[in-house]
Amino acid sequence: MCGYIRRVTDSPAVADMLDQIGLGHLANRIAGNGEIEHYYPAFGGNPERRINNLIVSEPDGPSTVDATWWFDAEPDGDTLRLGKRTTFNARNLDSNYWKGALRNHRALVLATGLGESKWVDGTKSQYLMEGQEPFLLGALYRPFDNGRFSCAVITRDSHPRFDRYHDKAFPLFIPINPEFVAMWLNADGQVPDMVSHYLSQPKMTVPLRVARVSTFKRGTVPSDSEVLSAD
Helix, strand or coil, X not given: CCCEEEEECCCHHHHHHHHHCCCHHHHHXXXXXXXEEEECCCHHHCCCCEEEEEEEEECCEEEEEEEECCCCEEEECCEEEECCCCCCEEXXXXXXXXXXXXXXXXXXXXXXXXXXEEEECCEEXXXXXXXXXXXXXXXXXXXXXXXXXXXXXXXXXXXXXXXXXXXXXXXXXXXXXXXXHHHHHCCCCCCCHHHHHHHHCCCCCCCEEEEEECCCCCCCCCCCCEEECCC
């Protein structure tokens, strides 16, 4: 499960990472005013709960769109009407529900932190994880005729070192590699072998500093917090 994402938009490291993966032309779009952007799934049917600047492939090359964080949606005038199916994460990619998007509409979420939670003996613990550098998460998206978009963050089976914080699923971290990123964003109706292999054997691509918090939005991770190392 991945149910909270944050992004520090004015970090020089964000622009550096975009340059590194061949997407430096998107830096000005993603740059913000210094505030942290907080993203939550669209529970309650709120289509305004979006992930801003989702990186997608368009005819002229990689670009960004703002996408409601809930895949199950239909156009409704100039907005979206959200379905009741819980689809902020995409897990079973062998399902027909996800296959078309996996072939044609792969996307990237640029993030600097995420939130996970775990129930233990009836008590819910929340953990804020901040990357020691910006990172990418794999996502799927849907374009609609009214110009709106919806999306889901891809998750995979639990990771042994991630189990302490969430033991049911593991967000799909995408390698900071220009060749892989280009292949991921290639919307030619295929799932390349390299992508299929990585989906079956995902990695933790970035070290994460972890702290238990009462709320994700107001939570902070001290510099001396535990570090969950990259694979």
